[in-house]
Amino acid sequence: MTPEQMEQRIVRYGDLQPCKTAFIDAHTPGSDRKENFTIIGGGVSESPDQHVHLRETPGFNIGAAGQPPNCRNSLHSHHSAEVFFVLKGRWRFFWGRWGTAGEFIAEEGDIFNIPTGIFRAFENVGTDYGMIMAILGGDDAGGGVVWAPQVITDAKDYGLVLGENGRLYDSKKGQSLPEGMQPMPLLDDDQLQSFPEPTTAEVIPNCVARYWDLMALSDRQPAKVIGAEGILRDRPGFDVEFLSRNSIPDTPYALDRHEVLMPMRGHWRLTWAGGTTTLNPGDTAAIPPGLEHALAPSMTGEASLYRVMNTQDPAGATGRLL
Structure with missing residues (x-):
């Protein structure tokens, strides 16, 4: 790409x-x-x-x-x-x-x-x-x-x-x-x-889910926010994860499903075989399934990002009970 x-x-x-x-x-x-x-x-x-x-x-x-x-x-x-x-x-x-x-x-x-x-x-x-x-x-x-x-x-x-x-x-x-x-x-x-x-x-x-709680939970791995295993247990047709500076290594990975990256704080470097770019707060990036890419904060300081991925659950459905 x-x-x-x-x-x-x-x-x-x-x-x-x-x-x-x-x-x-x-x-x-x-x-x-x-x-x-x-x-x-x-x-x-x-x-x-x-x-x-x-x-x-x-x-x-x-x-x-x-x-x-x-x-x-x-x-x-x-x-x-x-x-x-x-x-x-x-x-x-x-x-x-x-x-x-x-x-x-x-x-x-x-x-x-x-x-x-x-x-x-x-x-x-x-x-x-x-x-x-x-x-x-x-x-x-x-x-x-x-x-x-x-x-x-x-x-x-x-x-x-x-x-x-x-x-x-x-x-x-x-x-x-x-x-x-x-x-x-x-x-x-x-x-x-x-x-x-x-x-x-x-x-x-x-x-x-509160931001600073998610920052603490994501110190060594992505915090699962919404999904069958999420902090907010639900199955709405997509999973939501929260990433901060130390959530994932900066080595390439690929998913077998759609991935949407939405930075909250800081600047994030997105790298793939065809190039590199920087994602900033408020940007929305749609990563296609199977694309090998790497993601890492590009500067020092606070960095956080929401990641949304489609699931096989019925689209738009919900399993949440109040």
Whole structure:
């Protein structure tokens, strides 16, 4: 593989292209300044304006959300796995029908394996622009987003309507629902009863791993974060590992499955038979199966990285029990 071919498989943080109208709450005050990024796969964006960096999926999707302080993503649910780690900033995650069932504050490097099938939301509670990286289960990311009814109702007052086809129509751009198209129906009371309301005490031990704990656990080998043998035992169609400076030797290795490298801290040197490059925080590199390569920090100081690999488990499924 030539350096040019490898570079085509790397999405650099500085090259990320945001969509500011990705979801139905894009004009709603408090949520109207957020940016959505689809890095690998089409993600769950509802906008035809969403830029997709790498369309080929390895059994999961990679995305990101960028938000200024006090900006939130509204309450929604997914049919499949959703995992976040905090790249920049300080974030509050909260969940439940009205967002009052539970919450916790995530610091930089923390990872959250959100329980499938609950309403969840998040907001930047830091002082600067923040970024969270997302892993979504399945090649089609579970088929989209399910919004809490009040989110859809509020959006109508600001010109956005979600069609039953899962696409947004913006009256501010002169758009309206196509003839014969109905708006996305609101969930009724019976449907809403099926969404769990776990408490903070139930969620955190099973679904959250803290950055500095992972740094300690990864001192001599990769820390298994999400997977059948992970700290957070789950089988969502992908495994997540955490690497720090002494986790792996800098000798070449190859895997028989897809590997996505996502640096958190420091600069990492990626070497293969065709060349070498440096991965920086916020970059995303898709390594194909069978490619022999080596990975090592390229400078002194703190270094950490999340590694995601596809599994044979049903895509997007979850074995987690609260």
